[in-house]
Amino acid sequence: MARVFPQGRLVYGMQLPIQSQSAIYAEPWEATATPHDLAEIARAAERAGFGYLASCDHVAIPRRLADGMSTVWYDPVATLAFLAAVTERVRLxxxxxxVALRHPLLGAKQYATLDHLSGGRLILGVGAGHVQEEFEALGVDFARRGPLLDETVDALRAALGPEEYPEHEGPSFAFKDLGQLPRPAQERIPVWVGGSSPAAVRRAAVRGDGWLPQGDPRGELPAQIAKIRRLREAAGNADPIEIGAITEPLYVGEPGWATGRRTLTGKPEALAESLREYRELGVDQIQVRFRSRDRAELVDQITAFGTEVAPHLNP
Structure with missing residues (x-):
């Protein structure tokens, strides 16, 4: 078992701005933001008690998708290592x-080093990917991305374990008698599986220590969570799984500007009451995102959430 956060409490984390700038969620100010801005936001989140900071992953975006996805996608290992150096406690x-875009020994070398340097703060979130051209450019079979991810997770489990000379034998990857140091600081790296498709839900249930849904509305979460628990039990896995959710966009207080109809706004107590519903649905950790017009406003929102909303999440 590799549980990250205490059971029975609703933990909050955030995916950082700037490091990925899809048109779906990026704010205009992020286009000219700097590494200093990213570091200041990470420090503010740690001060505000956030459980984790998250970074996305894409290697290359084809022109046909660039308008919507943008081509701004920082490398997650480099980004999380940078954030590890400017924070002390927050998980990464x-x-x-x-992960299937990279040979598992290469991935293990990167993530073991990151965990070692950060003092054991890595959470390895994994997903299948969806951009066909990205796979083709890297010589990876897009049609087999599901089975490749399953095997890559198994191979990474072995390669990120305690053994200096890990072993794995599978249809796509095989290695033994190859040593890798340093080892991770954690005895077992937590693996959280992302995605809401039937295959991703099954993968989370069978292979994951946690589940990271991708935008499931609140009303759909109970059925998904129940399915994960059924599949996990059927697979003979008795370890608890950490269930996540991505909340609606948030703004603490009255914004005075158009934040979008889906954005939850208002007094801290009202926001906390709404967010507590996630815990009642069976969610362990929520990933929150704030609307903002510049870095200063985002830092203010992070701070207000930590001091005014978070104390009401676990009364």
């Missing part, structure tokens, strides 16, 4: 790494 999550 890849949300999510497309």
């Amino acid at each position: 999550l890849s949300h999510v790494a497309i």
Whole structure:
């Protein structure tokens, strides 16, 4: 078992701005933001009690998708290592790494080093990926990305374990008698599986220590969570799984500007009451995102959430 956070409490984390700038969620100010801005936001989140900071993963975006996805996708290992150096306690999550794009020994070398340097703060979030051209350019079979991810997770489990000379034998990868140091600081790296498709839900249930849904509305979460628990029990896995959710966009207080109709706004107590519903649905950790017009406003929102909303999440 590799549980990250205490059971029975609703933990909050965030995917950082700037490091990925999809048109779906990026704010205009992020286009000219700097590494200093990213570091200041990470420090503010740690001060505000956030459980984790997350970074996305794409290697290359084809022109046909660039308008919507943008081509701004920082490398997650480099980004999380940078954040590890400017923080002390907050967990570092890849949300999510497309690990099948890289040989598991290469991935293990990167993530073991990151965990070692950060003092054991890595959470390895993994996903199948969805951009066909990205797989083709890297010589990876897009049609087999599901089975490749399953085997890559198994191989990474072995390669990120305690053994200096890990072993794995599978249809796509095989290695033994190859040593890798340093080892991770954690005895077992937590693996959280991202995705809401039937295959991703099954993968989370069978192979994951946690589940990272991708935008499931609140009303759909109970059925998904129940399915994960059934599949996990059927697979003979008795370890608890940490269930996540991505909340609606948030703004603490009255914004005075158009934040979008889906954004939850208002007094801290009202926001906390709404977010507590996730815990009642069976969720262990929520990933929150704030609307903002510049870095200063985002830092203010992070701070207000930590001091005014978070104390009401676990009364």
